[in-house]
Amino acid sequence: AQKITQTQPGMFVQEKEAVTLDCTYDTSDQSYGLFWYKQPSSGEMIFLIYQGSYDEQNATEGRYSLNFQKARKSANLVISASQLGDSAMYFCAMREPYSGAGSYQLTFGKGTKLSVIP
Amino acid sequence: GAVVSQHPSRVICKSGTSVKIECRSLDFQATTMFWYRQFPKKSLMLMATSNEGSKATYEQGVEKDKFLINHASLTLSTLTVTSAHPEDSSFYICSARELSSDRTSPLHFGNGTRLTVT
Numbered sequence: 001a002q003k004i005t006q007t008q009p010g011m012f013v014q015e016k017e018a019v020t021l022d023c024t025y026d027t028s029d030q031s032y033g034l035f036w037y038k039q040p041s042s043g044e045m046i047f048l049i050y051q052g053s054y055d056e057q058n059a060t061e062g063r064y065s066l067n068f069q070k071a072r073k074s075a076n077l078v079i080s081a082s083q084l085g086d087s088a089m090y091f092c093a094m095r096e097p098y099s100g101a102g103s104y105q106l107t108f109g110k111g112t113k114l115s116v117i118p
Numbered sequence: 119g120a121v122v123s124q125h126p127s128r129v130i131c132k133s134g135t136s137v138k139i140e141c142r143s144l145d146f147q148a149t150t151m152f153w154y155r156q157f158p159k160k161s162l163m164l165m166a167t168s169n170e171g172s173k174a175t176y177e178q179g180v181e182k183d184k185f186l187i188n189h190a191s192l193t194l195s196t197l198t199v200t201s202a203h204p205e206d207s208s209f210y211i212c213s214a215r216e217l218s219s220d221r222t223s224p225l226h227f228g229n230g231t232r233l234t235v236t
Contacts, residue, residue: 045227104215110161
């Protein structure tokens with residue numbers, strides 16, 4: 001079974017509008033971390049935002065916010081006021097187990113390609 | 119911020135030859151480095167985890183003798199694709215865990231290497 005599911009292979013958004021990229025995850029651990037990365041066509045992975053499983057507040061980082069619904073095991077990324085430079089692949093990733101050796105690796109979803117339309 | 123330099127960014131080699139990819143943490147010590155492989159329009163698949171001074175831990179299905187990983191120092195890990203074949207053509211990307219990081223810290227990624235085997 002997939003650990004990270006991103007159901008939207010591609011998304012389009014009008015410039016200056018907000019967009020939500022979906023991510024659901026599967027884990028039996030109580031302690032875990034969720035990350036979102038952006039990958040432009042050049043290939044580098046850019047860290048956007050982090051949410052810990054015990055964090056009570058939804059994470060925010062500038063125009064990025066995370067809609068974390070623990071009971072539903074979802075961690076959707078919201079990008080507000082989209083810009084042309086936001087066009088890229090977006091990956092949701094999970095870190096688990098949360099302790100012990102090898103605990104820092106990330107498991108990635110299949111990604112969502114976001115295209116911002118001028 | 120923490121910078122990971124990956125070199126080369128692109129390489130074309132002939133079938134049967136070996137290729138070495140370097141991953142350096144420029145301004146921090148990386149106790150652990152991860153090597154990922156990414157097929158076109160696909161997710162990042164973890165190949166192996168390398169800890170400085172010890173043997174790499176390979177994921178299931180990854181050939182140890184084909185993908186040689188060396189992590190000789192806290193700032194350098196190398197991936198050598200031995201006897202490369204066209205099916206090894208892919209995008210390889212490394213990431214590093216900062217020595218001083220904790221479980222909430224993101225991994226820092228290199229810019230990736232696009233390998234084409236002819």
